[in-house]
Amino acid sequence: MGELLRNFRARAGLTRLEVSERLLVSESTAGAYERGERIPTTSFLKDADMLLDARGALKSCIPMMEEEKYPPTFVGWMRLQREAASISGYENMLIPGLLQTQEYIQELYEVRIPQLPDVEIEKNVEARIERQTVLGRDPLPNVAYVIEESVIQRPLGSKTVLRNQLLHVLECVQTMHNLMVQVMPTERLAHAGMDGPFQLASTPDGRNWGYADRPGGGTLISKPQQVNQLIDRFGMLRAQALTPWESAELIERTAERL
Structure with missing residues (x-):
């Protein structure tokens, strides 16, 4: 990949500085990217393909780069999210990935056991940030999450990191009309999420998919019966959780106490 970038840049008669200035990277x-020390982002490859007149050669490498950036069990789900008409999920440990701040993601990988090397942490942080462009793509997907109350109380890294993260979630729900976040109170006596976290996606052609996190890697779920069960569970979770407006008030109060 790096050699391709270098060759197309040389053919276009541009210096590395000129390319970086035009593509808005350092x-x-x-x-x-050219030395193969970092994996190019999808947006960089698309823009570089146009700037360097690569005629699709650089864009054709995007699937290969995705397979380098993400675990094998996650690549399929990530590609579904990119095209999905709707995305939803239940989280009981962390803020949903599409809503995480960079410092929250950094702490998430730094406390991981077994410990990851710095270069691996950097790769994972960059890949997760890149995925968040899904929220602003055209057409906009409808996005809904139910998260546990304990998630907004867990000071991953520090209270400052959590406070900034909660303020970011509030900003997202206030500015993104395609996004809803609901909090599941810890004291609820009935709870449909005891089997653990999961995610759902519906494609524009009406197909529904699920993704469940499991020890050792996640599982992409395509069987209609299993996906329908997850859809039913998510509907129950939304009914049991606080409303989006009550949830925003709780998140705001929690941030103010930090």
Whole structure:
């Protein structure tokens, strides 16, 4: 990949600095891409393909780069999210990935056991941030999450990291009319999420998919009966959780106490 970038840049008669300025990345990042030290983002490859007149050669490498950035069990789900008409999920441990701040993601990987090397942490953080472009794509997907009350109380890294994360979630729900977040109170006597976290996606052609996190890797679920069971569970969770407006008030109060 790096050699392709370097060759097309040379053919276009551009310096690395000129490419970095036009594609809005640092010169050091562009150099790391060319040396194979970092994996290019999808948006960079699309823009570089146009700038360097690669005629699709660089864009054709995007699937290969995705397989380098994400675990094998997650690649299929990530691609579904990119095209989904709706995305939803239940989380009992963490803020949903599409809503995480960079410092929250950084802490998430730094406390991981077994410990990851710095270069692996950097790769994972960059890949997760890149996925968040799903929320602003055209057409906009409808997005809904139910999260446990304990999630908004867990100071991953520090209270400051959590406070900034909660304020970010509030900003997202206030500015993104395609997004709803609901909090499941800890004291609820009935709870449909005891089997653990899961996610759902519906494609524009009406197909429904599920994804369940499991020890050792997640599972992409395609069987209609199993996906329908997850859809039913998510409907029950939304009914049992606080309303989106009550949830926003709780998140705001929690952030104010930090």
